[in-house]
Amino acid sequence: MDQRVDNERRSDSTPGREASPPAGATKPAGGGTATKKRSWRDIYNEHRGLVILIAIGSVVLLLLLFLWWLHARNYESTDDAFIDTRTVQIGAQVAAAIVDVPVTDNQLVDAGAELVRLDDRDFVAAHDQEQASVDNLIAQIAAQKAKIDQAEKQTAQSQAALTFARQEDERYQRLVKTDSVTVEQAQQYASNLMQAEATYAAAQANAIATDKQVPVLEAQLKTSEAQLAQANANLSRTIITAPVTGRVTRLTAAKGQYAAVGQALMMFVPRDVWVTANFKETQLDLMRPGQPVAIEIDSYPDRTFKGHVDSIQSGSGTAFSLLPAENATGNYVKIVQRVPVKIVFDQPPDVLLGPGMSVVPTVKVR
Numbered sequence: 001m002d003q004r005v006d007n008e009r010r011s012d013s014t015p016g017r018e019a020s021p022p023a024g025a026t027k028p029a030g031g032g033t034a035t036k037k038r039s040w041r042d043i044y045n046e047h048r049g050l051v052i053l054i055a056i057g058s059v060v061l062l063l064l065l066f067l068w069w070l071h072a073r074n075y076e077s078t079d080d081a082f083i084d085t086r087t088v089q090i091g092a093q094v095a096a097a098i099v100d101v102p103v104t105d106n107q108l109v110d111a112g113a114e115l116v117r118l119d120d121r122d123f124v125a126a127h128d129q130e131q132a133s134v135d136n137l138i139a140q141i142a143a144q145k146a147k148i149d150q151a152e153k154q155t156a157q158s159q160a161a162l163t164f165a166r167q168e169d170e171r172y173q174r175l176v177k178t179d180s181v182t183v184e185q186a187q188q189y190a191s192n193l194m195q196a197e198a199t200y201a202a203a204q205a206n207a208i209a210t211d212k213q214v215p216v217l218e219a220q221l222k223t224s225e226a227q228l229a230q231a232n233a234n235l236s237r238t239i240i241t242a243p244v245t246g247r248v249t250r251l252t253a254a255k256g257q258y259a260a261v262g263q264a265l266m267m268f269v270p271r272d273v274w275v276t277a278n279f280k281e282t283q284l285d286l287m288r289p290g291q292p293v294a295i296e297i298d299s300y301p302d303r304t305f306k307g308h309v310d311s312i313q314s315g316s317g318t319a320f321s322l323l324p325a326e327n328a329t330g331n332y333v334k335i336v337q338r339v340p341v342k343i344v345f346d347q348p349p350d351v352l353l354g355p356g357m358s359v360v361p362t363v364k365v366r
Contacts, residue, residue, distance in 0.1 A: 074366040076287060080338060081277035083297075083357040088246075088268040090115060092259035093237040094123070101255055103248050108271075113242045116253050116265055120238035127235050130228040137221040144214050151207035158200035165189070165196035246270040247354075273353050275307065275343040277361045278317060280336050286365035287312065293343050298358040300351055309363060310342040 096118035103115050169189045176186040246269050253265035275295060279287070287309060295305040316337035318325050343361050 074364060075362050076279060076283040076365050077360060077362040078277055078279050078283070079358075079360050080279075081275055081343075081359040081361050083273050083353050083355055083359060084276040084342075085270055085273040085355050087249075087355060088243055088270065089264050090240060090266045090268050091262055091264045092116075092118065092240070093261060094118065094234050095261050096120070096122070096238060096259060098253055098255055098257045098259055098265075101251075101253050103251070103266075105248060105251050107248045109242045109246070109248065111242055111244050114239055115242055115248070115268075116240040116259070118238040118240070118259060120235060123231065123235040123238055127228070127231040130224060130231045133224040134221065134228050137217055137224055141214060141217045141221065144210065144217055147210045148207070148214065151203065151210045155200070155203040155207045158196070158203040162193075162196040162200040165193040169193040240265070242268065244268075244270045244272070249354075269354055271348070273349075273355070274310065274345065275359050275361055277341045277343055277359070278338040279341050281316065281339055282336060284312065284339060284341075287341065287363055288365075292364050294362045294364075295343065295345070296360040296362075297351075297353070298360075299353075303351075305349055306346045307343050307361070308346060310344045313340040313342075315339070 098116060099119050100117040101115075102117070103109060103113075109115070169186075169192070172181055172186040172189040175181040176183055248266055249269050250267040251265075253259070259265060275293075289309050289311055291309045293307040293309060295307050297303070297305065316339050318337060341363075343363075
């Protein structure tokens, strides 16, 4: 133990003696005790544990921030995203009165399900008329082919008669030269030859005319068949069906209403939906199709859906807007553009989703 410290203790314990102040201490006027000045070392020694604790906490916090940064740099996220799909406007393709609407608002229907039924009486009559016209032309073509066969036989018969008349004429011409027959007889067979030639020519002309009538009837048949196909199409359009599986929305069709051609009767939302996420162009450096995505939907905050990047649009959103930005005019201010990215679900969601619902996708880019 220090000798000086021991002496000071003994001096302090002696009654009636005043402890002498330590060296360097100033005795205040009036006999009061002087206040000792505390250094930073004294303060550090007094709070050494707290300082060490703060230092360790700061190091741990910096380490956690660094680890968070290493983790966060592997992901790109945006809240500028929403559920998207290609909605279908269901309208009438023929003009007729609505006789039945077997669906209701927001109903889920399968592909091919009946949505609207139109009055088909006029279209059935038009179909029957065209069918009768086709059947009539088919019968005419069959009859014409029979006439062709008859004309060919007549031509063959006329040709045989012509051959016989020519032979008879040649024989009588030889006989008249030897005075074996009269000139009158020879002239008679010459006249028969001329008649046979005329009959054969008429039979040939009739056969040609009969044969050429078939293409005319066949052309008429094709026209009637086309009109029948159109009548069939119009008749089928009196029943409006669902193009794909989906839900009926914005239903305006009602029984008794007259549907004009092109009139919208309802909107149809297919079940095939995806996410359109508008990422900043600075977030696309490492983004590639096929990368996994965690999809959070605002309507279902307790669930996370899995998906992947399907494609990245070739151009920013403003480039395809109705009034694209014209940077070549006026003062130019650089603005980070957003590029639509299509994200599809790995499995069809088992929840109700519709276009425009807010989504927060997170893409793992590393």
